[in-house]
Amino acid sequence: MKKSRAPAITVAVLLVGGCVAPFAISSFHTFQLTQILIYAIALLGLNLLTGYSGQISLGHGAFYGIGAYAAAILLDHAWLPYWATIPVAGAVCFAVGFGFGLPALRLEGPYLALATFALAIATPQILKHDALEKWTGGVQGILLDKPEPPGLLAGPLDADQWLYFLCLVFVVVSYVIGWNLVRGRTGRALIAIRDQPIAAAAMGIDTALYKSTTFGLSAMYTGVAGALGALLTGFVSPDSFTILVSINFLVGVVVGGMASILGNLFGALFIVIVPNIASDISESAPWAIYGALLILIMILMPRGFAGMVRAVAARRG
Amino acid sequence: MEGFLHQLLLGLASGSIYGGVALALVMIFKATHHVNFAQGELAMFTTYISWSLIQAGAPYWVAFALTLGGAFLLGSLIQVAIVRRVQHAPVLTVVIVFIGLLIILNSLAGWLFGHTTIDFPSPFPADAWYGSAYFSPHEVGMTVVTLATLALVYAFFRYTRLGLAMRAAALNPASSRLVGIRVDRMLALGWGFASLLGAVAGMMAAPIVFLEPNMMVGILVYAFAAALLGGIENPWGAPIGGFIVGVMENLAGAYVVGTQIKLAVALFIIVAVLVFKPSGLFGRRSVVRV
Numbered sequence: 001m002k003k004s005r006a007p008a009i010t011v012a013v014l015l016v017g018g019c020v021a022p023f024a025i026s027s028f029h030t031f032q033l034t035q036i037l038i039y040a041i042a043l044l045g046l047n048l049l050t051g052y053s054g055q056i057s058l059g060h061g062a063f064y065g066i067g068a069y070a071a072a073i074l075l076d077h078a079w080l081p082y083w084a085t086i087p088v089a090g091a092v093c094f095a096v097g098f099g100f101g102l103p104a105l106r107l108e109g110p111y112l113a114l115a116t117f118a119l120a121i122a123t124p125q126i127l128k129h130d131a132l133e134k135w136t137g138g139v140q141g142i143l144l145d146k147p148e149p150p151g152l153l154a155g156p157l158d159a160d161q162w163l164y165f166l167c168l169v170f171v172v173v174s175y176v177i178g179w180n181l182v183r184g185r186t187g188r189a190l191i192a193i194r195d196q197p198i199a200a201a202a203m204g205i206d207t208a209l210y211k212s213t214t215f216g217l218s219a220m221y222t223g224v225a226g227a228l229g230a231l232l233t234g235f236v237s238p239d240s241f242t243i244l245v246s247i248n249f250l251v252g253v254v255v256g257g258m259a260s261i262l263g264n265l266f267g268a269l270f271i272v273i274v275p276n277i278a279s280d281i282s283e284s285a286p287w288a289i290y291g292a293l294l295i296l297i298m299i300l301m302p303r304g305f306a307g308m309v310r311a312v313a314a315r316r317g
Numbered sequence: 318m319e320g321f322l323h324q325l326l327l328g329l330a331s332g333s334i335y336g337g338v339a340l341a342l343v344m345i346f347k348a349t350h351h352v353n354f355a356q357g358e359l360a361m362f363t364t365y366i367s368w369s370l371i372q373a374g375a376p377y378w379v380a381f382a383l384t385l386g387g388a389f390l391l392g393s394l395i396q397v398a399i400v401r402r403v404q405h406a407p408v409l410t411v412v413i414v415f416i417g418l419l420i421i422l423n424s425l426a427g428w429l430f431g432h433t434t435i436d437f438p439s440p441f442p443a444d445a446w447y448g449s450a451y452f453s454p455h456e457v458g459m460t461v462v463t464l465a466t467l468a469l470v471y472a473f474f475r476y477t478r479l480g481l482a483m484r485a486a487a488l489n490p491a492s493s494r495l496v497g498i499r500v501d502r503m504l505a506l507g508w509g510f511a512s513l514l515g516a517v518a519g520m521m522a523a524p525i526v527f528l529e530p531n532m533m534v535g536i537l538v539y540a541f542a543a544a545l546l547g548g549i550e551n552p553w554g555a556p557i558g559g560f561i562v563g564v565m566e567n568l569a570g571a572y573v574v575g576t577q578i579k580l581a582v583a584l585f586i587i588v589a590v591l592v593f594k595p596s597g598l599f600g601r602r603s604v605v606r607v
Contacts, residue, residue, distance in 0.1 A: 106595050107595055114584075115591065117538070118587070122578075126578075129578065287424035291420035294414075294416070298406070299402045303407065
C-alpha cells in the first residue's frame, strides 16, 4: 500500500494557517481560536483514554477544573510565574488521575462511567467547600491577570496573540507526543487492552499499570488544557467546571472521531463553534438546534469526522 | 429517634422514584446495552404534558392516564425515528445521540412551558387518613403507585406472551427473529414502556421537587447509581438499589454532611461499593467464552 501524503499536507496547511490566523482576524476571534486550541489538548487527553484504551470517562471536566485551579492558586499567591504553573498543573492532574485510575480500572462500561461521573459532580462541590476557601476563594473563585508577552515579543504581539501562540506551541508539542505514543509500543499495548483484554494480559502486558498510567496521562493533558484555559479566561470559579464540561469533551471526542489524533481538532472546533451557530439560527431554543445538529451528525457520521475521512480515503484507494 | 424514622421513611419514598427511573434504565440497557441518558428528560417532558392537560381542565387521573399513553407513544416514536438509525453504531455514538436528545427535550421544555417552577398538584389530599406525622399522604401514595407500577411491569414480563417475546428479543435477537418475533418492534415497545415508567416517576416526583425543566437531572443521577448498585443486568436490583440510594442520600444529608455535598458523598459511597462488587450488589459477573 502506498503511503498517502494527505495527512502530512493537512498538518502543514494547519500549521501555516495556525501561524498566520491571529494576524488576520479580530481579537475576539483570536480568543475563540485559542479556546479551540485549548480544547484540542483536552480532547486529545480524553481520546487517549477513551479512543485508544477503551475506558469511558464522564469526568474529564474535573481534571480540566483541577488543572485550572492548580494554576490559579499558584499564580494567585505569586508562588510561580505563569508559564511554570502549566507543567505543575499537568503533574498534579497526572497524580490525581493515576490515583483515581488504580481503583476505578476494576470497573467497566457504565460502571466506570458512573465512577467518573461522580468525580465530575464532586469536584465543583469540593472546590466550593468552606475548608478550602482560603486557597480556592470559595464560590467567588479567583481572578487572574492576563499574561503579557515577554520582552522582545511585546512589540509585534498583543496579550491575546501571545497567549494564542503559547497555546499553539502546547498543541504542537502535545500532539507530537500523542502521535508517537499511540504509534509505538505503548499505543499497541493500549489498543490490545481495548480490543482483547484477556489476550493482552496473556501476552505479558501489565493491564493494570497501563490502564492507570493512561488515566494519569489523559488527566495530565486535560489538566494542562485547564491551566491554559484559566490563563485565557483570567478567572476560575467552581461553577465553570460542572458536569457539562465533561459531557462537552465527550461530545468533542466522539464527533471528532475515536482513536484519531487529528480528529480532536475537528471535535474542538465543533464544541466551540456549533453552539454559536445554533444560537444564530434560533434565539428562543438554541440548545434544541444544537441537540438536533448533534444527532444529525451522529447519524451521518457514526464514527465521527475522522471515521468519515478514513472511509472516503479507503474508497478512493 | 422520631427524626431518624422520618428521614428513613422520606428516603424510602424518594427511593421508590429512583427505583422507577432505574428500572426504566435497566429495561433499555438489557435490550440494547445502552444507558439512556435522556430517560430523565423524557420523564420531565411527559410530566409537563400532564400539567398542560390538568391546566386544560382534565381531572387528575384522566390526565394521568392520557399522559401514560402519550409517554408510551413518545418513547416508541423516538426509538423508531432516531435511535434505530444508530443502533449498529459504536456505543459512544449512541451515548452522544442520547445526550443530544437530552439537550433537545430540556431546551424544548424551557421554550414551550417556561423556566418558572410550577407547583404540581398531588392526587392525594393533604388530610387523607393514610397520612401521618412521619409520612405525608403524598409520600404514601407516591410509594404505593410506584410499587404497584413495578409489580405490573413484573407481571407483564413474567406472565404475558408479549412480555416473553420482549425478553427473548432482548436476550437473543438473532434466534428471536428466527422464531418469528419482530425484534425491531419489540425494541420500540421497550422504549415505550421505559418512557411510561419514567412518566409515572415524573408525575409522582413533581409535587415534591416542583416542575421545571431541570427537575429530573438529580433524579436521573440517583437512578443511574441505583441501577448500577443493584446490578444493571438485574431488574430486581433496580428498585432495591433505588431504596438503598434514597435512604442513604437522606441519612447522609440529614446527619453526616448536610445537603450541600450529599450528592457527592452518596455517589462516592456507591462507587466505593462498586469497587468491591464490580457488577453491583445483585448482578452476576458475566462470563465470556474466549
